Amino acid sequence: MRLILIRHGQTPSNVRRLLDTALPGPALTELGEQQAQALVPALAELPLDAIYASVALRAQQTAQPLVEARGLDLQVREGLREISAGDLELAGDLPSIKSYLKVVYAWLLGERELRMPGGETGAEVLSRFDEVIREISEAGLQNVAVVSHGAMIRAWAACRAANTDLENPQKYDLSNTGMVILENSGGDAERPWRIVSWIGEPIGGPELADTHHDGPEIEEVNAETR
Ligand SMILES: O=C(O)[C@@H](CO)OP(=O)(O)O
Numbered sequence: 667m668r669l670i671l672i673r674h675g676q677t678p679s680n681v682r683r684l685l686d687t688a689l690p691g692p693a694l695t696e697l698g699e700q701q702a703q704a705l706v707p708a709l710a711e712l713p714l715d716a717i718y719a720s721v722a723l724r725a726q727q728t729a730q731p732l733v734e735a736r737g738l739d740l741q742v743r744e745g746l747r748e749i750s751a752g753d754l755e756l757a758g759d760l761p762s763i764k765s766y767l768k769v770v771y772a773w774l775l776g777e778r779e780l781r782m783p784g785g786e787t788g789a790e791v792l793s794r795f796d797e798v799i800r801e802i803s804e805a806g807l808q809n810v811a812v813v814s815h816g817a818m819i820r821a822w823a824a825c826r827a828a829n830t831d832l833e834n835p836q837k838y839d840l841s842n843t844g845m846v847i848l849e850n851s852g853g854d855a856e857r858p859w860r861i862v863s864w865i866g867e868p869i870g871g872p873e874l875a876d877t878h879h880d881g882p883e884i885e886e887v888n889a890e891t892r
Contacts, residue, residue, distance in 0.1 A: 667803060669848045669859070670712065670811040671819045672869070674720075674728040675701035676842040681879040684758040685751035685766055687815075691722040697876055701843040702728040704870025706735045712809065714738070718798065719813040720746035728843065729813040743801075745794035748815035752785025763882040770817055774824050774832045788821075795822045816840050816881055823848065827859040841880040843868040 675698030679686035719729040773788030851860035868874040
């Protein structure tokens with residue numbers, strides 16, 4: 667089975683670099699809509715049996731052009747939503763973003779019971795996403811696109827793929843409409859996937875990139891976090 671994880675298109679909160687994780691959340695910007703439209707030609711060669719999106723408005727809007735082009739019904743699941751920022755919701759200052767990422771990075775290193783202040787534990791986050799992936803596997807689908815979120819995709823892929831470098835999570839950046847392709851590797855029950863492609867930039871092409879306005883300034887934070 668092949669899993670195609672796509673981060674949603676740009677939102678006004680990404681432009682302002684805010685930790686905006688509550689539901690339903692913001693709509694796409696004009697660039698975000700272009701990024702979503704661009705998924706149609708960018709993925710034209712890939713067969714798709716189903717398209718899933720998180721409950722957040724931005725994820726559903728991102729999936730919509732692809733859903734229409736493929737004549738599929740959009741499958742919306744709560745478990746695919748972004749990692750809640752909890753008490754840090756709507757913060758945009760560097761120390762807050764650093765605190766958010768520090769908790770996520772601790773989960774990657776095994777501290778799964780650590781709780782995001784006012785939010786979820788790592789175990790809870792992984793388990794709700796796992797549940798949707800299990801549903802997809804059990805349905806016997808072979809090629810599935812899932813539109814989710816920056817921190818969620820980075821954390822889940824890092825924890826569930828066997829070929830990730832958990833010591834260096836900063837390597838795995840994901841701009842709006844960046845994409846990660848994973849395949850079942852069999853083997854390890856904890857990390858049964860293998861990343862076959864990690865495209866950190868918008869898959870529609872470099873003209874759709876706005877890397878200084880695609881969310882909290884992860885590069886700056888990473889430099890200080892590790
Ligand atoms: O930037 C991110 O990683 C998060 C957190 O703010 O959000 P989203 O992917 O939903 O924009």
